[in-house]
Amino acid sequence: MTFARPSFEQTFQNRLNFATLKSQPNHSMETTMCGESMMLFQRVLIPLGLMSDSHPILGIAADMAARFHSELLLLHLFNHTHLALRDPSEIAGLRTTLSKTARKLLKAGAERVYTAILEGNACYNIEEVARHHNASLILLTEEAQEERLQPWFGTATQRLARRALIPLLVIQPGAKLAFGKPIVCVVDFSESSRLALNHAMAMARDLQAKLCILHVVPEPISYPTIESPLWKSTPLPAVAATTAVFENQLAASVLGSVGKIEIERRLERAQSELAMFLADTDLSDIHYEIQVTCGQEVEKTLTVARSLKAGLIVAGGGSRAGFTLYETQTPAEALAQVADVPVLVFRTAPDLLHTSTTREDIAHRFN
Structure with a gap:
């Protein structure tokens, strides 16, 4: 059996599919969002990394979607080492898992849910996707971050907090996002x-x-x-x-x-x-x-x-x-x-x- 990384054509196709977000207007959101703060939660990017489909941050995303009718962008990231060791059929299975997760979030009240799988540096890809696809917020947790660069540059969450110009909502393990509290x-x-x-x-x-x-x-x-x-x-x-x-x-x-x-x-x-x-x-x-x-x-x-x-x-x-x-x-x-x-x-x-x-x-x- 031959193990191969997805071709650049496949990765580029993922980017093209993700880019169609710009040409899909959301007319229903204009009527459901009445407050200025709602625009902050209009389109939320959720980098999943190596998280499972039952990760607590997805529950937070579901609550956010139910309250604000948000659009959710689920971005699964692989670094080069992970891609080199995985069977393409496993990545196909991951797409199926992401689709199931997306359907759950739609039932929870999300306006739209998009999924994509990208290869490369986590911090760079998160910034690029958020900027090019007009994300209004990045939702992150410290869990399941890459370990290689932590001693020198910190986790992807810490690096994004230093440099990302898009609002960053960081929720530590065990913390809960409670709307209505002080x-x-x-x-x-x-x-x-x-x-x-x-x-x-x-x-x-x-x-x-x-x-x-x-x-x-x-x-x-x-x-x-x-x-x-x-x-x-x-x-x-x-x-x-x-x-x-x-x-x-x-x-x-x-x-x-x-x-x-x-x-x-x-x-x-x-x-x-x-x-x-x-x-x-x-x-x-x-x-x-x-x-x-x-x-x-x-x-x-x-x-x-x-x-x-x-x-x-x-x-x-x-x-x-x-x-x-x-x-x-x-x-x-x-x-x-x-x-x-x-x-x-x-x-x-x-x-x-x-x-x-x-x-x-x-x-x-x-x-």
Whole structure:
């Protein structure tokens, strides 16, 4: 028996079939969708990777389809190694399994369900398919991701959170997407956080959910804190004894006093900046609250979300390009990686991608 990978013609044919989405108007959706937030769930891309047809994320997709009458794009991805070891008849069986899954989602209320099987890099293919077929949202989980590149570049979910310009909804194993529960929107006064806030407001308005607008002020790093000794977000076992020293001897010290004054000053400045940030924002028809706190952003966000029993965290992922993609994680990326609440990440295009790179411009920058 000869094992062969699908030909380029077969793979290209899959792409052609997927591309027919652009020429199929959905008139029924124009009448069923009445809210601005519904457009976010209009066409959802679900990369399946090596997941089974009973994966929990498909149940979430079914609930989403039933509520918003979404179009669902099921994309099964193989890397080159997997294709080289599989019998083409097994891939044909996979198409049958995807068709059965699609019919289940149609019964659940999806407007349309499309399936495709592609070969190659997961992160690249997800981005390309989402962009070329006008996906409004990418639904991902950390499960069943490729292991080869994790030590250097992270999972496909982590890489997409760093670079994808299409909204990314990341649901960790065990987390549940609950519409109608409070929504926590983390703002840092950036363009991406404004985009996130606009969508969070639209969802809160359409779903009649409470909106919590949260801004976390970084702690001063000029002194150690009792909660974070040696400036670590999580205390190390080796400094447990040091924590007691901080608590007993430095609580009323000069360093502690300076730290309290600095925190109060930062909170006051953050509150005034947040008031300016929200000056042109209409919150009149939304049940909302505003919180400004100080600490480590990921930890504080998770604490607030758990206290409110939130069903969703919305955050701006910033705008990075080039080597900055591999620098320290943004808070939104870290939240998507560790949160036990679904995290919706919005990114804006880096300015670097929109600037001219002619010789005259380069010479002008260096002169």
